[in-house]
Amino acid sequence: MSGNRVAVVGAGMTKFVRRAQETAKELAWEATHLALESCDMTLDDIDAVIIGTAPDAFDAVHMKSEYLSDGCGGWGKPVIRGYVGGGTGVFAPIQGWYHVASGLFDTVLVVCEEKMSSCQPHPQGAFLTIFDHTTERPLEPNLLWIFALEMNAYMNRYGLDKRDIATVAVKNKRNAADHPAALLGDANITLEDILNTEVLAWPVQRGDVSPVTDGAVALVMSAEHVARRVTNKPVWVEGVGWTLDTAYWTNRDLSYPVYVEEAARMAYKMAGITEPRQQIHIAEPYDPFDYKELHHLEGLMLFDKGEAPRAAADGVTQRDGDLPVCPSGGLLGVGNPIAAAGLMKVAEIFWQLRGEAGARQVPGSPKRGLAQAWGDLMQVGTVIVMGV
Amino acid sequence: MSLLHRIEHPRDALAWEGDMPTLGRYTAGIAGEKFFRAIQEHGQFLGTVCPICEIVYVPPRLYCEQCFEHLDEWIEISPIGWVHTFTLVHLDLDGNPLPEPLPLAFIQLDGADGGLVHFLDEIDPEQIFVGMPVEAVFKDPAERKGSILDIAYFRPV
Numbered sequence: 002m003s004g005n006r007v008a009v010v011g012a013g014m015t016k017f018v019r020r021a022q023e024t025a026k027e028l029a030w031e032a033t034h035l036a037l038e039s040c041d042m043t044l045d046d047i048d049a050v051i052i053g054t055a056p057d058a059f060d061a062v063h064m065k066s067e068y069l070s071d072g073c074g075g076w077g078k079p080v081i082r083g084y085v086g087g088g089t090g091v092f093a094p095i096q097g098w099y100h101v102a103s104g105l106f107d108t109v110l111v112v113c114e115e116k117m118s119s120c121q122p123h124p125q126g127a128f129l130t131i132f133d134h135t136t137e138r139p140l141e142p143n144l145l146w147i148f149a150l151e152m153n154a155y156m157n158r159y160g161l162d163k164r165d166i167a168t169v170a171v172k173n174k175r176n177a178a179d180h181p182a183a184l185l186g187d188a189n190i191t192l193e194d195i196l197n198t199e200v201l202a203w204p205v206q207r208g209d210v211s212p213v214t215d216g217a218v219a220l221v222m223s224a225e226h227v228a229r230r231v232t233n234k235p236v237w238v239e240g241v242g243w244t245l246d247t248a249y250w251t252n253r254d255l256s257y258p259v260y261v262e263e264a265a266r267m268a269y270k271m272a273g274i275t276e277p278r279q280q281i282h283i284a285e286p287y288d289p290f291d292y293k294e295l296h297h298l299e300g301l302m303l304f305d306k307g308e309a310p311r312a313a314a315d316g317v318t319q320r321d322g323d324l325p326v327c328p329s330g331g332l333l334g335v336g337n338p339i340a341a342a343g344l345m346k347v348a349e350i351f352w353q354l355r356g357e358a359g360a361r362q363v364p365g366s367p368k369r370g371l372a373q374a375w376g377d378l379m380q381v382g383t384v385i386v387m388g389v
Numbered sequence: 390m391s392l393l394h395r396i397e398h399p400r401d402a403l404a405w406e407g408d409m410p411t412l413g414r415y416t417a418g419i420a421g422e423k424f425f426r427a428i429q430e431h432g433q434f435l436g437t438v439c440p441i442c443e444i445v446y447v448p449p450r451l452y453c454e455q456c457f458e459h460l461d462e463w464i465e466i467s468p469i470g471w472v473h474t475f476t477l478v479h480l481d482l483d484g485n486p487l488p489e490p491l492p493l494a495f496i497q498l499d500g501a502d503g504g505l506v507h508f509l510d511e512i513d514p515e516q517i518f519v520g521m522p523v524e525a526v527f528k529d530p531a532e533r534k535g536s537i538l539d540i541a542y543f544r545p546v
C-alpha cells in the first residue's frame with residue numbers, strides 16, 4: 002500500500018427517484034448532510050471536496066460541478082471534479098483517497114450527483130456525439146448499439162442464452178427490495194418477467210437495463226489519525242486501480258473487459274491480494290445492464306471467463322451465496338444516477354463491512370469487499386478495494 | 390500543421406454538421422418552488438434565514454452553504470432595494486444593435502444578503518447610478534407563470 006492510510010468514516014445518500022423536485026444542488030446537499038451527520042462531523046472538519054458527476058448535459062448545466070459545489074460543502078474550500086463518465090462514482094473516492102493518502106488533506110468529502118430527468122427527451126441524446134463523427138454518426142447509432150453488440154459477442158463466445166443472463170436482473174431487483182433508497186426493488190420479480198419485456202436492440206430488452214434516475218451519494222474519507230478518533234469502525238481503502246482501453250470500440254474484444262482486469266490488477270497489487278476469489282468476500286461490480294455484472298465479475302478475475310453465468314445460476318452470487326454480488330440491488334434495482342450509482346456501490350461496501358446494511362446485510366461478517374465501475378467511452382475500469 | 394497549411398475555406402476539407410439534441414428541463418427545487426409561487430400568487434419575495442450565520446438568503450435556499458444547516462425559517466422580503474451595479478447592453482446575442490440600450494442591474498434587496506439580476510425601466514439610462522433605490526414591478530397576476538419574468542422590471546422609487 003502506498004501513501005498514508007485512508008478510511009471511509011461516513012456515508013449518506015438520497016432516495017433514488019425517477020424525477021426529483023429538488024434541484025441538483027439540493028440533492029447533493031441532502032446526501033452530503035447525511036454523510037457528515039453519520040460521523041458527527043461538520044463542514045469545519047472538511048479540508049477539501051471531490052465532486053463526481055457525469056456529463057454536464059445530464060443536468061443540462063455546463064460547468065456542472067462548479068454549479069453543484071455549494072451543495073457539496075465546497076464553499077471556501079479546495080474543490081476538484083472527477084469525471085470518467087460512468088466510471089466516475091468509483092473514481093471519485095479514488096481521488097478522495099489520493100487527496101488524503103498524499104498527506105495534503107486530513108479529511109475530504111466525496112460527493113456524486115446526477116439529475117438525469119433534466120435531460121430531455123432522453124439522456125441518450127447527450128451520448129449521440131460520443132461516436133466518431135465521421136465513421137459512425139452518419140449511421141445514427143445510439144448507446145444501446147454498443148451494449149447490444151457487446152452482449153451478443155459475450156453470449157456467442159460462451160454459448161449463453163438470455164436466461165443465463167436475466168438471472169442477474171432478477172437477483173438485483175429482488176435485493177433492491179430491501180434497500181430503502183431503491184427505485185426498482187421488487188421482491189417478487191421472476192425470470193419470465195424480465196424475459197417478457199420489450200426488445201430494445203436484440204439481445205437487450207427493457208428488463209436488462211437500469212433506469213434513468215436522479216440521486217446523490219456522499220462519503221467522508223479521513224486519514225488514520227482522524228479516522229481512529231471519529232469512529233471505532235473505520236473501513237480502510239486497501240487498493241485502488243483505474244485504466245483506459247483504446248478509444249476505438251471496434252478495436253476492443255467486446256466479449257471481455259480487459260480494462261477492468263487491468264484496473265483490478267492495479268488495485269489487488271496495492272491491497273496485497275494474490276487470490277481474489279479467497280480474499281474478496283463481497284463485490285459490487287457495475288451493473289447498468291445485467292450482462293455487465295457477469296462481464297465485470299470475469300474482468301475482476303472473481304470467476305473464469307465465461308463462468309460467471311453458471312455461478313449466478315448456482316446461487317453463488319446471491320446475498321447468502323459464497324460471493325455475494327450487488328447485495329445493494331445494484332444499478333438494476335436501486336437505480337442508475339450515473340456517478341451517484343457508482344458511489345452508492347462504495348457506500349454499500351462501507352455499510353456491509355461495518356455490519357450496518359440492515360435487511361441487506363450479508364451473513365458471515367465480510368472483511369473485505371470491492372466496488373467497480375465502468376464508463377468513459379465504455380473503456381474505463383475503476384476499482385476500489387476496502388477492508389476492516 | 391503550420392499556418393501556411395491551414396485550410397482557407399470550409400469546402401477545402403470534407404466536413405459535415407451535427408448537433409447534440411437535448412433539451413434541459415429544470416425544476417426550481419424545494420426552496421425555489423416556494424419562492425416563485427409567492428411571486429406568482431402574492432407578488433411577494435420570500436427569503437430563508439440562517440440564524441447561525443446571520444444570513445438572509447434571497448433567492449431562498451434550502452440549506453446554508455456556509456454552515457450546511459437546513460434552513461426552515463422563512464421571511465417576507467421587501468420588493469425595494471438598490472442598484473449594486475449596472476450595465477447598458479447595446480448588442481443582442483447575435484451581435485446586432487438593440488433599438489435602445491437595455492439597462493440591466495444587480496439589485497441588492499433591503500433586508501437580504503444578495504439579490505437579483507434584472508431589468509431596469511421607467512428611467513432614462515443616463516440617470517441610473519450605483520446606490521439608486523429601486524422597487525420591483527410585477528406583471529399582472531393573470532400573466533404570471535411562476536418565473537423570474539413575473540417581475541417585469543425594477544424602477545426607481
Ligand SMILES: [Zn+2]
Pocket residue numbers: 439440441442443453454455456457458
Ligand atoms: Zn449558516
